[in-house]
Amino acid sequence: MERRRENREPFYRAGAGAGPGPVAKTSAEIVQEARQSLRTLCTRRPFTPRDEHRQLFGEGSSRPRDGRPPSAFSLHARNFEAPDSRPGSGTRLSPLDHKPRLLAAALDGGPLEEAVTLPKPPAEQTDGRKGLGGTRARLLRAGSTSRLPPVSPHTEVRKPDVCDSPPRRSVSFTERLGAAPSPPAHADKARDTQQIQPPQPHPRRPSTDRGKISLPGTSDSQPGGVSCGTRSDKEVGDGDGSGSDVTEESFWNSVVSPVLQEFEVVATGGSPSEEVVRRLCDVCSGLHGALRERGMLGRRLRKRATLLRSLFRLIDLGSDQLSLLLAKLILALKVSGKNLLNICKLIFQISRSASNDALFHNNSIIGNEDVSVCGEALFYCVATLKFLSGNSALRRLLLEKDCIAILSQLTNTLTHTPPGQDSPSSTHTTAGHILVQLTAMLRNMADLSESRPSFISSGLLAELTTVLEHHCTDPDVCTNVARIFSKLSSYNDCCLVLAEIPQCSRIFIDLLGKHSRKQDLVVRLLFALGNLAARSPEARERIYEERGGVESLLRLFRAYQESPLASQGSSGPHGAPAEREEVLVKLIRVLANISIHPTAGTALAASTECVELLLKVLERGSVEQSEELMVNAAAAINNLSFYQGESSVVRKRHTHISNLMLKLLLSSSMAAVLExxxxxxxxxxxxxxxLFIMDHKVHQFVVTLLDSKSSDVCFSACGVLINLSAEPHNRHTLRQEGVIPKLGECLRDFGPCDWQLAGLVCQTLWNCTEDSMENETEELLHTLSVYLDEEEALALSADGAMRELHQACWELEFRPVAQRLQRRILGQATLSEPIREPA
Incomplete structure (x- = not known):
């Protein structure tokens, strides 16, 4: 009798005693039931528009315009300081606190000798380093900006060089090309009166030495071949009056000096043609290579100031291609101070135009370690990288250069600013300005799928959470980091790494409280938080157990629900209706995902405030205007309805919730109908x-859903029908609606691809045929016989790795129930052959 009662007991979707198996459920059944009832929610990532105008700070920046670095400025040769030739000492001396008192002493009647003695100039140096520490010549700051004072290549008396020969007339660069007009005669005369012309080198005889180079742009009659053998540092830069001076002088006279004279002619000859600019670029590249091969880059060259002065002149020509090559050479000469800043600004100006991106493909110019010493120069360098990272090809090039690991180290340096410098907690500091550009660049780099391993291996995700913590009062920095996290957390590998950072959830919740009115920041933090809760059980528990975490989320929920979502017109304190709706979509998703955790779900289901806020969304909104919001609210109610203890507010408000769900069933959105x-x-x-379902004819909608081509819809419909058919007075009504033929079609259509759904259909058929059998059972029996043949049934399933999953589902969830249903239909079930339920 016990077995007979067990065999005739109806199936239930959930609840004690469900199914014809034992009354006590196994843990596997409970977990399976939870998986069927609770689901994580997905949503689209917030859209971030591209900055087409390449600005330092966007239109929505919180920084006042008068307190941030400018993005537009003009740079000319007069802005540079040519005598940047002294080697840096590494130490800056404070200005003398000197107040002359000569006049005061004389007025008091005292002798002038008793007054304070004026500082005396330093004694004349007698060593060989005078060339490096000479006085710094100044550029003219008045008059014409296109014409700088002539440069004297060298004026000191030197020892005769064996390679020198009597001077001859040099052929200018423009004369050889014939592309630019020659300067007026009076300009030549003025230049002759102000400049001491150096003796021009005589063409050398062919040499057998290795390492000869020829500068581009020099004619065959004036070759620039020099020996590039290895030389010691003392030989290059000490200048003790020995042979090293002679070698440097010969290199200067034979290679550098002719090039500088050609630069002078072009700089004073008006606007050059494209051909002249192209040849200038070749000459500049050749000069750079010659100095590098000779070991005379940096501050080693004695006449470095003369070279810099000529290079600065060419900037006024206004060619971006030439200016980029000049900047590369000037940086290689280790300029500092104002010159370093202006060069970084020049590169920044060039990068602002997307048409110049091609110029940066083969020019690695921002590699100067001195840039990090000057905060403002570093700012414009990082801003340049931000602009260039907007180009997909340059993004990949930057990734190949391991820029993410380098930026991770820079982020660490800027975040942990030493005492006495910019305070990291302040809003608009130099470090804060740099971090805005740096995080915007990382936001662009996150678009590359191949960049994710670098973000993980470099530890940058942890560094960015520290940035959020230290710069929590800077909305610009926080928004950029939130954009990075919203992108990366969409991928499982990055999301799991982010979930392992203990303070991540706490920082996110704290920022939601601090910047609750900044909609673009709030929506991205909520999206990242929802991703963490969707993929990590530990993150769900951590969000729920965070002190004040759930209260902060509900407070934010209430704040963005102050005015009706469907209202049009002026926006409230938390943005326009569409903006508030987007926040609510992401916020409800967080609540729905953390409710999967049993402790959090039970607490939220018992929270009157949480349930009432969700129901208010369903009451006010409409599927036609806010489909995603309504679907998410219904999904959150579904997750909370799984917990039906005595304290559940969902269970207490079941009538009101049923009416709201009926409204969704009548909508045109299949997603809303499914939820x-x-x-x-x-x-x-x-x-x-x-009783509500049967009285309001909801069962008719549910039976109609069996015709859907979606397995999810059929699965949900079977869940409702199992519970309805458990009561005898409902079975006849369901059979009149044609439920048995429709269930047979579902079994035939979805069985081979979803054995779990096929098993649920068989359970529903068992309940619906409890009292009597239908006449149309022949097709159903044929389907059962085919699907119960293991070889034939699995042949219809997927191949490969999915075949093993299908086989497990077929053995555990379909075959036991299908065998029992088949025997009932055939009337061959015997008490001597009990059917064992899977463990």
């Missing part, structure tokens, strides 16, 4: 809800 059906699948365990 409403799932809610009814959980609530139909309550007798009053089953």
């Amino acid at each position: 409403a059906t799932r809610v009814f699948g959980n609530l139909s365990q309550i007798p009053a809800v089953r």
Whole structure:
């Protein structure tokens, strides 16, 4: 009798005693049931528009315009300081606190000798380093900006060089090309009166030495071949009057000096043609290579100031291609101070135009370690990289250069600013300005799928959470970091790494409280938080257990629900209706995902405030205007309806919730219909809800859903029908709606691809045929016989790795129930052959 009662007991979707198996459920059944009822929610990532105008700070920046570095300025040769030739000492001396008192002493009647003695000039140096520490000549700051004072290549008396020969007339660069007009005669005369012309080198005889180079742009009659053998540092830069001076002088006279004279002619000859600019670029590249091969880059060259002065002149020609090559050479000469800043500004100006991106493909110019010494120069360098990272090809090039690991180290340096410098907690500091550009660049780099391993291996995700913590009062920095996290957390590998950072959830929740009115920041933090809760059980628990975490989320929920979502017109304190709706979509998703955790779900289901806020969304909104919001609210109610303890507010408000779900069932959105059906699948365990479904003809909609081509919709419909057919007075009504033929079609259509759904269909058929059998059972028996043949059934399933999954589902969830249903239909079930339920 016990076995007979067990065989005839109806299936239930959930609840004690569900199914014809033993009354006590196994843990596997409970977990499976939870998976069927609770789901994580997905949503689209917030859209971030591209900065087409390449600005330092966007239109929505919180920084005042008068307190941030400028993005537009003009640079000319007069802005540079040519005598930047002294080697840096590494130490800056404070200005003398000197107040002359000569006049005061004389007025008091004292002798002038008793007054304070004026500082005396330093004694004349007698060593060989005078060339490096000479007085710094100044550029003219008045008059014409296109014409600088002539440069004297060298004026000191030197020892005769064996390579020198009597001077001859040099052929100018423009004369050889014939592309630019010659300067007027009076200009030549003025230049002759102000400049001491150096003796021009005589063409050398061919040499057998290795390492000869020829500068581009020099004619065959004036070759620039020099020996590039290895030389010691003392030989290059000490200048003790020995042979090293002679070698440097010969290199200067034979290679550098002719090039500088050609630069002078072009700089004073008006606007050059494209051909002249092209040849200037070749000459500049050749000069750079010659100095590098000779070991005379940096501050080693004695006449470095003369070279810099000529290079600065060419900037006024206004060619971006030439200016970029000049900047590369000037940086290689280790300029500092104002010159370093102006060069970084020049590169920044060039990068602002997207048409110049091609110029940066083969020019690695921002590699000067002195840039990090000057905060403002570093700012413009990082801003340049931000602009260049907007180009997909340059993004990949930067990734190949391991820029993410380098930026991770820079982020660490800027975040942990030493005492006495810019305070990291202040809002608009130099470090803060740099971090805005740096995080915007990383936001661009996150677009590359191949960049994710670098973000993980470099530890940059942890560094960015520290940035959020230290710069929590800077909305610009926080928004950029939130954009990075919203992108990376969409991928499983990055999301799991982010979830392992203990302070991540706490920082996110704190920022939601501090910047609750900044919608673009709030929506991205909520999206990243929802991703963490969707993929990591530990993150769900951590968000719930964070002190004040749930209260902060509900407070934010209430704040963005102050005015009706469907209202048009002026926006409230938390943005326009569309903006508030986007925040609510992401916020409800966080609540729905953390409710999967049993402790959090039970607490939220018992929270009157949480349930009332969700129901208010369903009451005010409409599927036609806010489909995603309504679907997310229904999905959150579905997850909370799984917990039906005595304290559950969802269980207490089941009548009101049933009416709201009925409204969703009547909508044109299949996603809303699916969520409403799932809610009814959980609530139909309550007798009053089953009565509501039958009285309001909801069962007719549910039976119609069996015709859907979606397996998810059919699965949810079967969940409702199992609970309805558990009561004898409902079975006849369901059979009149044609439920058995429709279930047979579902079994035939979805069985080979979803054995879990096929098993649920068989359970529903068992309940619906409890009292009597239908006449149309022949097709159903044929389907069962085919699917119960293991070889034939699995042949219809997927191949490869999915075949093993299908086989497991077929053995555990389909075959036991299908065998029992087949025997009932055939009337061959015997008490001597009990059917064992899977463990």
